[in-house]
Amino acid sequence: MAKTILAVDDSSSLRQMVAFSLKAAGYQVVEAVDGQDGLEKAKLQTVDLVLTDQNMPKMDGLQLIAHLRELPAYAKTPILMLTTESSDEMKAKGRAAGANGWLVKPFDPQRLIEVVKKVIG
């Protein structure tokens, strides 16, 4: 059965690109428009991997990760941040919140798939 990935980003073009790349590699993709939407969708359906942006309205990526880590179903689910931010300070905050990896935009689809395969197979 195909693994499911939750892709959270407030940019519709980015979500499209992520979903296109992941679906082409055989993954199922659930899209969310911001952290709050992502959290609601993660509660409705348990996913195998969360891929989230940082800067979003309503709830940012760090807040989303913190909320997800409080849920038993997401205690060990891989969460990767896909963001324009690359500062060490922000990466440290991501690790502290419970992120398992950091991908700086723009992403290359092939490298994204390699990372996803490494993390969830």
Added chain:
Amino acid sequence: MNRKKILGSHVKRMLSGVSDHGKKHLSEVETDLLQTNLLLEEAIEKLSRNFMAIHDAVNAQQTTIRLLLDGGTPSAEDKAKLEAMNEQVSTYVNAAITSMQFQDMTSQLIDRTLKRVTGLREFLATLGTYGAEMDPESDNDAIVDLLGKVSMALAIQSLELRSVLRKAVSQKHLESGDIELCIRDRF
């Protein structure tokens, strides 16, 4: 310090504050716009190049496809070419996907630029409001008091603006970004 000196000091502080604040935000706006322009130019150049390459690759497949449609059998060389082209097209599509992400980055830069412009307008409006309230017949104490209030209001506005304007986009080119994984601790 006598009253005259206090007044002079307030005027000096306010004028240099307005100048520093204005120059700083305008130079940040300039930097963000230049970065936006660089990203757009590179993205469009890459998109055009990859679009043309995809078009050429698809065209190059037509002869073999026509042969197949006509019931013919492609040679081993034709088959190898078709497979190689398929991989080429994937490479061009991937490069185009990387380039299309310019919209996300440039929209963040434009959003920040707009916030700076709005902040600068509010800053100038504050000056205008206090200026309108000022009585030309005021004595030095009243002017010192008013200038102190103006400086305080401008300082607060400046801090508020700075707090909402983190530099989230530092990329100047569209090469794909770094990847860091820390997966040992969890799954």
